[in-house]
Amino acid sequence: MHGITDNLSSKMEDYLETIFILKKETGVARVGEIAKSLKVKSSSVNSAVNFLKEHGLVIHEKYGYVRLTKEGDRIASEVKSKHDIFFRFLTEFLMLDPKKAEKEACSIEHAISKETFQRLTKLFKFLEDGFKEGKPRILEKFEIYLKTGKRKKCEREKSCR
Amino acid sequence: MHGITDNLSSKMEDYLETIFILKKETGVARVGEIAKSLKVKSSSVNSAVNFLKEHGLVIHEKYGYVRLTKEGDRIASEVKSKHDIFFRFLTEFLMLDPKKAEKEACSIEHAISKETFQRLTKLFKFLEDGFKEGKPRILEKFEIYLKTGKRKKCEREKSCR
DNA sequence: TAAAATATTAAGGCATGGCTAACATTAAAG
DNA sequence: CTTTAATGTTAGCCATGCCTTAATATTTTA
Structure with missing residues (x-):
């Protein structure tokens, strides 16, 4: 194509x-x-x-x-977006030094797939939403979010694991 | 050196x-x-x-x-470890198809820094520990974990955001 | 110990991506 | 407007990386 x-x-x-x-x-x-x-x-x-x-x-x-x-x-713009999302991941998520992260994003931007890019984007969206709504049982919720596109609140009564 | x-x-x-x-x-x-x-x-x-x-x-x-x-x-072994941790990240965290993840790990293994590798390793350790102990307010806890090397339980009384 | 399998060397090809130097065009300054 | 400065283009060349084939050498095995 x-x-x-x-x-x-x-x-x-x-x-x-x-x-x-x-x-x-x-x-x-x-x-x-x-x-x-x-x-x-x-x-x-x-x-x-x-x-x-x-x-x-x-x-x-x-x-x-x-x-x-x-x-x-x-x-x-795809390359640039990959760069940016990975920069965010490295700095916000892994809390790496921004200068190093910036450099690293420059190599990784060429190596990650569209799908990984999309998942990372969703991850951040999920986290942002999660923090607004309540506690993020991050992995479980993100999995549900990926599968269903919907989010689920953290039930207080449950062990909240 | x-x-x-x-x-x-x-x-x-x-x-x-x-x-x-x-x-x-x-x-x-x-x-x-x-x-x-x-x-x-x-x-x-x-x-x-x-x-x-x-x-x-x-x-x-x-x-x-x-x-x-x-x-x-x-x-x-460093390269192999980078491959493996990124494979885990892609499959367990981003929930990508293992076959694609495997391929992608092959390119990314050459692009990520030692530091990123270490942080990812800690992230997984943190998650594992978190799930054992209680709920993972993942990002906050991971940040504390990175800074102090220690983990903090999720206080039930707080808003649990 | 000859044949088969495996490893090595030599020579070369090709893709990528950079450079210099000479030339062309456009923009700016008198 | 015309000369000069700045910018862009072209041509030719070179280095690197990594692969290949074909010929040769060594080892293994039947």
């Missing part, structure tokens, strides 16, 4: 992600900025952009801005 | 891990078995083994068994 799209190298994912972030932060992505972000030379960016263009992930006219196609944007 | 040791490529880590596992399962690791495990040719294993030997991670005499040095064993 997606051709090369789901076989993209980490580096290419990094390029997409960088373009995505620059666009969000500054409105546009230019070759020079991408290069600066990734600490490579402009010529390297150029090769990458050509590659991504050939695969329908970016739009780029000579000397112009680099923009993501719909598909490119989908992939980029 | 460790030279190349902490800059080992994923592939080299895979070789070490495979040797580690074969040794545990069958008593010895032979070139052919490593090749079969990793689905590469023996000659590829040979190059890898030479590389690892040069870096003091394996011991290998021509036509003999491949054995891990102390350092090689340390790294291998």
Whole structure:
């Protein structure tokens, strides 16, 4: 279905992600900025952009801005989301040092599956809701939540294990 | 301190891990078995083994068994432990399909830090202990546990949030 | 002790991804 | 407007990593 799209190298994912972030932060992505972000030379960016263009992930006219196609944007935001959720997991859940977590998220973002991403997202949602509603018998409740999509309050009378 | 040791490529880590596992399962690791495990040719294993030997991670005499040095064993078991803990996390915590989890653990094992590994290990220990003792106000308790190394019972009277 | 199985070496291929240097285009400043 | 500075592009090249085949060497086994 997606051709090369789901076989993209980490580096290419990094390029997409960088373009995505620059666009969000500054409105546009230019070759020079991408290069600066990734600490490579402009010529390297150029090769990458050509590659991504050939695969329908970016739009780029000579000397112009680099923009993501719909598909490119989908992939980029997916990578970014994986990064973010894992960063959250590392810092909020495992309570790791944010600086280390940030670095680590950069490698893990390329390694985790969509499904893991989705589960982590649900986990956080579950925790947030759980804390609002009452005590989180976290694992049990999360399991139920995953299975049924619903949450169950913690019955006071039970052993509350 | 460790030279190349902490800059080992994923592939080299895979070789070490495979040797580690074969040794545990069958008593010895032979070139052919490593090749079969990793689905590469023996000659590829040979190059890898030479590389690892040069870096003091394996011991290998021509036509003999491949054995891990102390350092090689340390790294291998570290990788394997990362694999295992992440597999547990994916299956027990996020409740992912074991087959997918197994595959995913294979990539993540190379990407997670020692510290993340340690925290995950503690998380599981914490959960196990928590379930024995009483209810796990998981996040709060885990945070205390990480900070102090001790666990705190869930007070019934409090809102039990 | 010859055949089969296994291991090693040598040579090379290919993918990835970076670089420099020369050139082209665009933007800015006089 | 035109020169200069900044930016982008292209071409050619190189390093790394990791795999392969084919030829050779050693060990095992029948």
